Amino acid sequence: MIRLGSGTRIWQLIVAASALSALQPIALRAQRATEAIDAKVRADCRLATQALSEGHPAPKWDWAMGAIVRCEQTGGPTLAELWLSTTIDSTALAQLVRSSRRLADGRLFEVLLAVAADGEAGWARRTSAMRVLASFVWPELQISDANLRALPDSINPIGHVDHPAQIAGAVPLPADANARVRALLLSLASDDPDPAIRHAAAFTERNLRPRF
DSSP states (O other): OOOBOSOHHHHHHHHHHHHHGGGSOHHHHTTSOOTTTOHHHHHHHHHHHHHHHHTOOTTHHHHHHHHGGGOTTTHHHHHHHHHTBSSOOHHHHHHHHHHHHTEEOHHHHHHHHHHHHOTTSOHHHHHHHHHHHHHHHOTTEEOOTGGGSSSOTTTSOOEEOSSOOOEEOSSOOOTTHHHHHHHHHHHHHHHOSOHHHHHHHHHHHHHHGGGO
16 A cells, blocks of 8 residues: 655645536536546546555556546546655656646646655655646646756757647646746745755746746
């Protein structure tokens, strides 16, 4: 089972955000085969959530990471739980970044902000959270792990994708999402005690400015 770090306040935010999903017009959810209305998608989402929550080994984990991005109802909280895990390794973290980028969900957004700001979360998790937040602000921009290391920008140019495969979660990103991401990045770039985090935050904020 996944062991979570301290996240009581974060999960209170998730519960509050979940209540907003009931306000979304049903017509907006019916534009594709969604978890809310499609039995097959719903069954896959249930299996994916179970596999990820129980920490199954590959290939079930790999399948679940791919399936969960189609789960607009349960995908956000499931991925958020993984971001709070204290046992996730570097390979799983890379998968988590890829899947999280594809699901723009308000519940996941709140957890990503908290992880990026958490001085005890470690460089890898904090900068990975920044990269996903950057994708929520600018889906075509693909900031990599290498981009956020203290290297000349010319060595690792930022990647771009023409048609990002990103869906909206049942709880939308807040209206002030971009402003909150920028405020966090500016704060980290200025005040974080870790110089590597300051560099990563400054780099991310600088490259997102056209969207702020």
